[in-house]
């Protein structure tokens with residue numbers, strides 16, 4: 667199974683950015699953990715971070731033809747604003763899990779609405795780096811092979 671992980675804007679600053687909200691794990695640490703977990707599950711991961719809405723959209727659009735079966739996406743602030751990212755997800759119809767490190771529902775009201783939540787297979791929010799690991803686990807489970815196969 668091939669999964670594309672998309673980190674949106676400002677997630678490159680993890681570790682230094684508002685540690686009280688996002689913790690001290692850096693993006694590199696998080697990606698290393700994700701790759702380790704994916705390897706244990708027999709899943710192939712590609713991981714991309716971009717601060718640019720158009721770059722995220724391009725990655726979403728090309729994901730199916732590049733052989734990705736699902737996305738794990740944290741669109742950062744674009745979660746709350748981007749009709750264009752929603753449209754890209756809708757247009758490709760690719761399965762995805764929405765993840766957030768912080769518990770967005772407990773933060774400012776403008777973070778309570780997600781433009782993509784109703785299209786997602788599910789949302790994991792509030793568990794820091796574990797949000798990504800839990801989201802990945804859910805995609806692997808949903809794939810129905812327990813993650814042990816790479817060719818199924």
Ligand code: DQA
Pocket residue numbers: 675676677740741742743744745765766767768769770777
């Ligand atoms: C975030 C939550 C968003 O509201 C915020 O803009 C982010 C990160 C999270 O992972 O908790 O950049 O998506």
